[in-house]
Amino acid sequence: MAKLKTKWICQNCGYETAKYLGKCPDCGQWNTFVEEVTEQSSPIQKKIVLNDIKPCLINEIEVDNSIRFSTGIEEFDRVLGGGLVQGSIVLLAGDPGIGKSTILLQTGKSICKDGRKALYVSAEESASQVKLRAQRLGVNSNSLYIYSQTNFDAIKQQINEIKPEILIIDSIQAVYSTDITSSPGSVSQIRECTNILMDIAKNKNITVVVIGHVTKEGNIAGPKVLEHMVDTVIYFEGDRYKSYRLLRCMKNRFGTTNEVGVFNMCDDGLHEISNPSEMFLNERTKNNTPGSVIIATNEGTRPLLIEIQALVGTTSYPSPRRVSNGIDYNRLLQILAVLEKRIGLNLSKQDVYVNVIGGLEIDEPAADLGVALAVATCARDVCVSPDTVIVGEIGLSGEIRAVNNLDKRIKEAEKLGFKRIIVPASNKINKTEFKNIQITEAERLMDAITSCINRVE
Ligand SMILES: Nc1ncnc2c1ncn2[C@@H]1O[C@H](COP(=O)(O)OP(=O)(O)OP(=O)(O)O)[C@@H](O)[C@H]1O
Ligand SMILES: [Mg+2]
Ligand SMILES: [Zn+2]
Numbered sequence: 076m077a078k079l080k081t082k083w084i085c086q087n088c089g090y091e092t093a094k095y096l097g098k099c100p101d102c103g104q105w106n107t108f109v110e111e112v113t114e115q116s117s118p119i120q121k122k123i124v125l126n127d128i129k130p131c132l133i134n135e136i137e138v139d140n141s142i143r144f145s146t147g148i149e150e151f152d153r154v155l156g157g158g159l160v161q162g163s164i165v166l167l168a169g170d171p172g173i174g175k176s177t178i179l180l181q182t183g184k185s186i187c188k189d190g191r192k193a194l195y196v197s198a199e200e201s202a203s204q205v206k207l208r209a210q211r212l213g214v215n216s217n218s219l220y221i222y223s224q225t226n227f228d229a230i231k232q233q234i235n236e237i238k239p240e241i242l243i244i245d246s247i248q249a250v251y252s253t254d255i256t257s258s259p260g261s262v263s264q265i266r267e268c269t270n271i272l273m274d275i276a277k278n279k280n281i282t283v284v285v286i287g288h289v290t291k292e293g294n295i296a297g298p299k300v301l302e303h304m305v306d307t308v309i310y311f312e313g314d315r316y317k318s319y320r321l322l323r324c325m326k327n328r329f330g331t332t333n334e335v336g337v338f339n340m341c342d343d344g345l346h347e348i349s350n351p352s353e354m355f356l357n358e359r360t361k362n363n364t365p366g367s368v369i370i371a372t373n374e375g376t377r378p379l380l381i382e383i384q385a386l387v388g389t390t391s392y393p394s395p396r397r398v399s400n401g402i403d404y405n406r407l408l409q410i411l412a413v414l415e416k417r418i419g420l421n422l423s424k425q426d427v428y429v430n431v432i433g434g435l436e437i438d439e440p441a442a443d444l445g446v447a448l449a450v451a452t453c454a455r456d457v458c459v460s461p462d463t464v465i466v467g468e469i470g471l472s473g474e475i476r477a478v479n480n481l482d483k484r485i486k487e488a489e490k491l492g493f494k495r496i497i498v499p500a501s502n503k504i505n506k507t508e509f510k511n512i513q514i515t516e517a518e519r520l521m522d523a524i525t526s527c528i529n530r531v532e
Pocket of ligand 2: 175176177199245
């Protein structure tokens with residue numbers, strides 16, 4: 076009889092130990108260990124299978140130009156680096172209800188073009204539930220199979236029978252392999268199932284897209300292990316209270332990782348937004364408002380104009396509050412320190428709140444100058460003219476440092492009808508290229524502040 080062996084496995088990172096631990100020595104999380112039973116065949120039975128692959132010289136390896144096919148959604152293709160690569164395995168991760176099933180079902184129509192067969196394994200919903208959604212999204216196809224199944228052995232059998240070119244697993248946490256006794260969604264199950272899927276992808280040349288749920292902490296439930304195994308990791312994010320959704324690439328073996336796709340969630344599915352700046356700016360008031368500044372950030376290869384708001388007021392707490400939504404808290408403290416030291420703006424008795432409109436997260440330093448101006452204008456009750464865009468990183472001595480892709484940012488501001496943009500002088504751009512926007516170069520924080528505020532009458 077096979078011996079039963081139990082292991083304690085960290086459900087966050089997959090770390091294994093023989094006994095219970097309160098804190099994971101690998102990822103540092105508390106209370107993440109769960110006992111999982113793994114059947115172990117005796118060592119004699121376990122044969123090592125050698126395959127006939129031998130090392131070869133790099134110059135002699137033949138390249139099979141990976142074939143890509145379109146998902147039919149331009150934004151999705153861009154995030155993938157130009158479409159799905161045949162024989163690759165993609166992980167689509169996101170919060171519950173964000174629209175993971177929706178986006179993959181929506182791709183059903185175009186990935187099944189030219190008679191290409193796709194198998195959509197719905198482990199969470201019944202076939203008729205999927206059909207209802209398909210009707211709502213207007214998806215119909217003669218080569219898209221829907222299979223409501225959680226047992227991996229049955230799924231494998233259907234893969235062999237149908238021989239699809241694309242396999243979608245919705246979701247990896249809901250399927251289970253009978254070879255493993257632990258429950259669906261546990262690290263061992265996810266690891267085992269993903270291993271089988273990798274094997275299917277590479278050996279049968281099937282493109283596999285796997286849906287993964289994200290836990291409260293923002294990890295893909297349990298296994299970071301999963302991220303290492305797959306070729307591409309894509310996160311689907313969004314604000315629960317807003318209809319827009321962002322598709323962000325975290326890892327890509329076939330393209331860059333800094334692309335972002337923007338969508339709007341409607342009754343009839345996800346709509347691509349090819350000009351996100353317009354969407355993020357359309358609620359803005361056109362009047363002069365102290366503390367409101369438009370900045371040009373970069374999302375992937377695309378510029379994005381967004382509004383930053385600051386609120387500064389006398390504190391009623393023993394120590395003043397600093398609250399930042401959408402920008403790094405320590406970054407905000409640093410900007411405030413520079414404002415105090417280099418500009419002489421006294422904020423020691425003031426609460427400072429900074430908010431990026433639209434629930435976006437900005438993680439690039441090019442937003443510094445915008446944040447500084449939002450705080451400074453609010454503190455002094457003056458305004459940056461609403462037709463002005465601000466770009467620049469702030470150094471600790473108050474100098475304004477160069478940012479990347481400045482040309483694209485200026486073009487975006489020009490395209491959306493802004494009249495003026497403040498940029499770092501050290502970028503040395505060719506001003507004659509831009510006819511419809513006035514470019515002001517600033518060397519130091521003080522220059523930027525005076526040139527903005529002078530314009531307010
Ligand atoms: N008429 C509608 N009926 C149902 N859902 C709608 C409708 N219109 C828009 N939606 C959106 O679709 C979302 C559900 O999408 P979907 O089922 O694809 O998400 P999911 O990420 O797969 O969720 P889960 O984690 O439950 O699998 C809802 O949260 C809602 O925002
Ligand atoms: Mg779903
Ligand atoms: Zn761990």
